[in-house]
Amino acid sequence: MLASLEGIAFSMWLLGSNSIWAYPTVLTLHTFGMMVLAGAAAMIDLRLLGFGRGIPLGSMNTLFSVIWGGLALNAVTGTMLFVADATKRGTSVIFLVKMLLIAVGVVTIVMIRRDLNRGNGEPVAVSGTAKLLAITSLLAWSAAITAGRLLAYVA
Amino acid sequence: MPLPLITGLIVLGVLIIVGAVAYLIDESTERHERTRQQ
Amino acid sequence: MPNLANLADLAHLHLLLNHFPTIGTILGLGLLLLAFVRRNDHLTKVSFEVFFLIALATLPVYESGVAAQEALKGQSGVSETAIAAHQDAALLAFILMAITGTAAWLGLWQYRRIGRPTTATVSAVLVLSVITVALMARAANMGGDIRHPEILGGQYSSGTETAATAWLTSASIKTFVLEHPWVWPTCETLHFLGMSLMFGVLMIVNLRLLGWMKGMSFAAVHRLLPLGILGFGINFVTGLLFFIGAPEQYTQNVAFHWKMILLELAGLNFLVLTVFDGAWMLPAGAEPPLSDKLLAASALVLSVGVMYFGRMLPFIGNAF
Numbered sequence: 001m002l003a004s005l006e007g008i009a010f011s012m013w014l015l016g017s018n019s020i021w022a023y024p025t026v027l028t029l030h031t032f033g034m035m036v037l038a039g040a041a042a043m044i045d046l047r048l049l050g051f052g053r054g055i056p057l058g059s060m061n062t063l064f065s066v067i068w069g070g071l072a073l074n075a076v077t078g079t080m081l082f083v084a085d086a087t088k089r090g091t092s093v094i095f096l097v098k099m100l101l102i103a104v105g106v107v108t109i110v111m112i113r114r115d116l117n118r119g120n121g122e123p124v125a126v127s128g129t130a131k132l133l134a135i136t137s138l139l140a141w142s143a144a145i146t147a148g149r150l151l152a153y154v155a
Numbered sequence: 156m157p158l159p160l161i162t163g164l165i166v167l168g169v170l171i172i173v174g175a176v177a178y179l180i181d182e183s184t185e186r187h188e189r190t191r192q193q
Numbered sequence: 194m195p196n197l198a199n200l201a202d203l204a205h206l207h208l209l210l211n212h213f214p215t216i217g218t219i220l221g222l223g224l225l226l227l228a229f230v231r232r233n234d235h236l237t238k239v240s241f242e243v244f245f246l247i248a249l250a251t252l253p254v255y256e257s258g259v260a261a262q263e264a265l266k267g268q269s270g271v272s273e274t275a276i277a278a279h280q281d282a283a284l285l286a287f288i289l290m291a292i293t294g295t296a297a298w299l300g301l302w303q304y305r306r307i308g309r310p311t312t313a314t315v316s317a318v319l320v321l322s323v324i325t326v327a328l329m330a331r332a333a334n335m336g337g338d339i340r341h342p343e344i345l346g347g348q349y350s351s352g353t354e355t356a357a358t359a360w361l362t363s364a365s366i367k368t369f370v371l372e373h374p375w376v377w378p379t380c381e382t383l384h385f386l387g388m389s390l391m392f393g394v395l396m397i398v399n400l401r402l403l404g405w406m407k408g409m410s411f412a413a414v415h416r417l418l419p420l421g422i423l424g425f426g427i428n429f430v431t432g433l434l435f436f437i438g439a440p441e442q443y444t445q446n447v448a449f450h451w452k453m454i455l456l457e458l459a460g461l462n463f464l465v466l467t468v469f470d471g472a473w474m475l476p477a478g479a480e481p482p483l484s485d486k487l488l489a490a491s492a493l494v495l496s497v498g499v500m501y502f503g504r505m506l507p508f509i510g511n512a513f
Contacts, residue, residue: 024508031504032497034385039393043417051181052417056477059408062400094159138170142386146166149382150159161375166382173390173423180299180419187307 005086014084023084030077034148037070038141041109048112048126048134057116057126064113071106094154098147105140108133197450203260210254214290215333217247218326225319237315238304241297242464244322248294249460255287256453259436260444271340279335281362284437286328291429293321295422301467302418363437370438377438380431387427388500394421395496402472402481402489411475418467448509452502459495462488 005011014022040063047055082089089095115130195202221243228236262280265271296317300310310318337344370376398414398421400406436443443449465488466472472485481489502509 020505020508024505028501028504031385031500035389035392035500036396038386038389039391039396042390042393043397046417046420051177051420052413053185054413054416055409056413059406059477060397062405063397066396141389142166142170143163145385145389146162146382147159149385150162150378153378154158158375158378162379162382165375165379166386169383169427170386173427177420177423181416183311184303184306184416187303187311191307 002086002090005083008083010080011084011086014080026077026080030074030081033070033074033077034145035070037067037074038145040064040066040070041105041137041141044109044112045134045138048130050126064109067109089151092151092154094147094150098144098151101140101144101147105137105144108137108140112137198445198447200260200264200445203257203444203450204264207254207257207261210250210257211333211336213250214247214254214286215329217243217250218290218293218322218329221247222322222326225322234309237310238301241300241304241310241318242468244297244318245294245301245464246461248290248297249457251287251290251294252457253453255283256436256444256450258283259440263440263444275335275339277363279332279339282328282332282335284363285361286325286332288433289321289325289328293318293325295426296321298422298464298467299419301464302415305415305468305473366434366437367439370434376434380434383427384431384435387424387431388503390424391421391428392424392496392500394418394424395492398466399489399492402475402485404481404486407478407480410477411472413477415467415473418463421463442506446506446509448502448506452499452506455495455498455502459492459499462492462495466492 014026017023044060044063044067046052047057047060082095112130112133115127115133195206197203221240224236224240224243228234228240258280262276265276266273296314300314300318303310303314370380394417397406397417398411401409401411401414469488471482472488475481475485
């Protein structure tokens with residue numbers, strides 16, 4: 001099944017074409033999505049850990065939108081990259097690890113959002129739970145990026 | 156040692172060091188800002 | 194316009210640009226000392242700005258220097274040992290310049306936040322700049338030895354250096370990078386992480402300056418700028434390791450030179466963000482003026498451009 005994904009016209013075009021609009025562009029968009037997503041998540045996490053304490057906790061909502069946007073872009077570009085190399089990625093342990101870490105990252109961000117929105121009005125203090133979630137998020141996204149980079153080196 | 160383990164450990168180490176430096180700068184700045192406000 | 198993929202043009206640039214760090218550091222140190230003598234705080238601030246700008250300018254000097262080395266490969270009458278010795282001296286001076294520039298930036302940031310730099314910062318800049326001036330002079334002197342036959346044999350000509358810094362040579366770094374298979378992937382990973390941290394800071398700061406997230410004042414978000422510098426620090430170190438480890442992948446690669454040009458401009462932009470009066474005054478709730486928005490937009494465009502050319506390195510210009 002994985003081999004047949006590699007055989008479809010899109011996959012052939014993505015890897016086979018010499019055009020800069022094929023693999024290089026998809027890869028660059030994927031890198032952009034990663035940078036945007038991880039960067040925004042890092043800002044929220046670092047704020048929760050006490051950096052930039054003058055920033056009101058409720059004022060960073062745009063960053064959550066940025067995270068979801070980056071995630072969407074990378075789901076699309078990631079699928080494209082997967083499909084073109086399906087037999088290798090589909091059987092790769094590191095790839096699976098990356099997906100799991102992304103899942104952890106997403107869940108933590110959702111939980112952080114919920115924690116910031118609890119009660120009515122502006123959140124005032126950072127709870128201990130939020131701090132733990134922030135550290136988990138930082139570690140999960142960093143590990144996901146590490147796993148992603150190692151894809152080029154490890155089976 | 157397998158590659159992912161080496162990379163993972165070094166990355167973790169760098170993050171901890173960077174975090175520590177950031178924390179020190181931030182705390183020092185907080186002390187100075189607070190003294191200035193008084 | 195110089196052809197960025199042409200080694201001779203880059204060598205020419207090197208001969209032009211190398212004057213900046215050599216003279217600029219002396220100028221910066223002179224201003225700092227004058228500031229002490231005159232007890233003039235404004236002069237201190239200006240000296241810090243000079244150090245930061247000269248540090249920025251040193252990057253293309255080093256880069257073009259390596260290109261010049263490649264341009265001279267195999268040329269008779271030119272000593273490759275002399276070039277290597279100069280390059281190693283220059284690398285050390287470059288690293289110290291970067292550290293000095295960072296300390297100077299911290300001082301400028303502190304001017305904004307607490308009205309004056311801390312004694313620790315000022316002392317650090319003073320000590321570091323003296324060391325940097327000395328190392329720059331040493332590197333420049335050795336550069337002269339490469340192709341100025343009129344001075345060879347004189348007492349000021351540098352012999353072979355048996356420095357305490359013999360471990361820090363381009364050759365030893367290159368061997369380290371190439372001999373250990375974990376170095377390159379680890380550096381790449383750290384490079385991505387540093388980039389994400391930097392871009393995160395740039396996003397939150399510049400989105401505010403564009404009018405989003407009005408709940409925060411600019412002053413509140415200005416507090417995060419050192420995190421951006423730390424992110425850049427990671428990328429500076431890993432970037433140097435890439436460049437020294439495999440210079441042939443970069444010196445004739447147009448994408449790499451464009452990446453560095455955009456990085457320089459982004460650095461200038463970052464300086465403005467750090468010291469600019471206008472942006473600093475922006476309170477919570479206020480719509481930013483057009484000047485802030487232009488500054489912010491350029492910051493984001495430039496940094497995305499740096500990422501773009503970085504990612505495109507294997508595809509644009511000559512492939513790896």
